[in-house]
Amino acid sequence: MNEMKENNNISSVCTNSMEKREGKKELTRTTILKTENFTMANSSFITPPATTSDIDQMPSVFALSTTATPPPPPPPLNSIFDMMPCDIIGGDQKAGSLGFIDLLDINQDFGTAASLFDWFAQNPIVGSQQQQTFVPSPASTLPETSEVLNNPATPNSSASISSSSNEAGNDAFQQVKTGDQEEKHDHDKTKKQLKPKKKNQKRQREPRFAFMTKSEVDHLDDGFRWRKYGQKAVKNSPYPRSYYRCTSAGCGVKKRVERSSDDSSIVVTTYEGQHIHPSPITPRGSVGILADSTGFGAATSSFVIPQTQYQQHAYMYSSSPSLNITTSNTSFSPTFSFHQRRSDSPSSLLRDHGLLQDIVPSQMRKEPKEE
DNA sequence: CGTGTTTGACCAGCGC
């Protein structure tokens, strides 16, 4: 019964992407981006810059990664994103702020690695290591400045997104309302009477973590259950922005999903807050879902791929593998898993690679020549 | 019946 329930949940979670996937060829790619005032990290890597300096030379938006079908792994909590502090992404954008990579002293390694995937493959334990090294700073302790330094960047942990709050140009990253606590309070009150003005109290911003994903699916499965609570039209964009909230009790993590007005194939997902739970969906034993690429997020939360497998798949990255990010239930430490697409064969992977290349916007293709 | 989505209304912050 319970198992049944969980499965149902999974189904629900996957509904969106699955349904849409049915009719269309789905190509998804997640990217790390960096904007003037905002840095976004992301999951899989296409052609990562060889060095951080390369990154600096990249356009404001660049792709580091690519994933093909199954919806990309939006960085759930404690995911690969933990390992992708903006510092890396943005290069030396912030002197003095040590990114995860910095702390691990793997900059050089990364510079020589063929890709971030390779790097991860070479440093498979980074996840847990990072888990130990960094303690996500609670949102409440975050500085209220417009810039949040990166700690392990994850949706649930303190990702960091620096965003100049007043940058009107970046709608996607506008300041958000206060934190979870306040949010919860709101929930307890009736709408009309809530929110006693906190004029003097400036809104505290949750750490936010955004990433771009090239996908035809708006709402990507990331292993968590989300409930949509609103949708608004976005100024200067034909695409609406959807607001989601984590359905886990007490968890006030929110995320916004919208399509880029510049490139409709790009989905910008912004996470806000920290999950206070490992994963809402922990289908112990529902291993089968992993094999089913469609169950990407929902099913992956409890999977821990053996390191060997991880490495093996990691090398497939160049052929656009799917990256699955998992969160260990018990340790709450990030782990990674990779799985192939439903109908993947070496040839299909290669094909995908080509497709991905095709769909990558020119701006995103401005990747450093590295081969 | 439980869960998730839709959608119009409302609230808050900000700029003018």
Added chain:
DNA sequence: GCGCTGGTCAAACACG
């Protein structure tokens, strides 16, 4: 103060 916009609420609705 006013209007605009982003964000949120919650009733109504859809779906399995």
